[in-house]
Amino acid sequence: MDDAAYVVAFAKAAVAAGAVALRIESVAYLRAVRPAVAVPIVGIVKRDLDDSPVRITPFLGDVDALAEAGADIIAFDATDRTRPASVEALAQAVRGHGKLSMADCSTIEDARRAHALGIDYLGSTLSGYTGGPEPTEPDLALVAAMRELTPNVIAEGRIRVPEQARAAAAAGAHAVVVGSAITRTEHATAWFDEAVREGFACAPGASILALDIGGTKIAVAQVEGGTIRREAIVATRPADGPDAWIAAAQSAIADWSLSFSGIGIAATGVLSSEGWYALNPETLPIPNNYPLVERVTEIFGAPAIAVNDAQAAAWGEFIRGGHGGKNLVFLTISTGIGGGIVVNGQLLEGLSGSFGLLRGPANGGGPLEGEVSGRWIAAEAARAGHDCDAAGVFKRASAGVAWAEGIVAQSAARVATLCRDIQMMLDPDHIVIGGGIGLASGFLDRVRENLAALDPRLMPNIVPAKLGAKAGLVGVADVAARRLADRKTA
């Protein structure tokens, strides 16, 4: 598309569609376009310099050439970086030709300086291009901040779809520049290509192998488009170590003739860029920083990703639980308490959602899960002289046995406090509760009863989990499909 004939054709098409001005790069293209359209033209020259990162109209001579070629407005880099000509000198040169000036800014500080120099238009052009990773969205916050300085704000950079152009205008832009989405057809085509590939990975036919490695069992499933096609479960033998756990998963599916595009691993503990490690080695004694993703990739021969099991389950409930909304907190209350948080449709990872490790209310500041979970319920029963597990305590509580009711009530009250605190911190649309204790008969009702006196506006919306033990498999398969598709197109 880098050809004067195409540039002229794009220019005419833009004007025919309603564009009130054009931004044209290079003196040659400006000369070609000038006689073809009647609208004002913002002219720039782009250069790659050895001794300066400034690319847009760096030299005073560029200003002269653009003015001569018929630009009405001349734009130049207005960032505070090493440069051949100062912003002030460029602005003066533009003024000297009787033209209007546009400052291509990267920050509000650039804009302030440019405005103080009397530059006519402030553009958000260079936001995101002066270091660090390139953002994907337009910088509308900068547009809005510049609008506080002057109404002559031009929104520019990464405006790809009409909705973003509308939002830029609504944020206070006087004009909106759309570049690549219109003229770099090779880029626009690549965006669609990427989106389609991402879709393929989540499509009904795409198979993901999902592993859910917990303290007592390992579930392996073939997941297609969010549906579990087959599943196998093997016991985790904690003492054997991770190589053996992976080998057990592999032998569990030895007779599946299966091809899959990727692997998602949901696992207890923390999955960090350094590897896999246990927060609570009692659940599973994971050696520190075990390279789980690398080993699984090697052994199964397909690309893998890994996510904490409760976080994977949170994602599974978010995408398939039918709860609605964009924000959700998931709690699984069983032998311990796991959790996951989805904010604005994004899953939080790392340590987030380690609700079981919050400080409990009892003396000593021990972890909350040690004062709520199934293990605690059974231990409380034993302390009271009754030999039964958590399920037995629940059975007796439902039958109205006072000591059992007391234990369940205490656990539910602590979960209620946790839900209240979560609501205050994150204000999620739903708090989804799963796990053997969380879903035990009457437990959620008791949690809600404890919150009955709360101001209704602060009341958490507590709902039961829908996917049960499958949530982690479904969730991690989806995370894998998305990430692996991203990787393919990166």
Ligand SMILES: CC(=O)N[C@H](C=O)[C@@H](O)[C@H](O)[C@H](O)COP(=O)(O)O
């Ligand atoms: C950073 C930089 O060099 N921007 C340049 C400025 O002229 C152009 O490459 C961009 O295409 C233009 O700003 C429009 O933005 P987008 O193509 O994202 O709609």
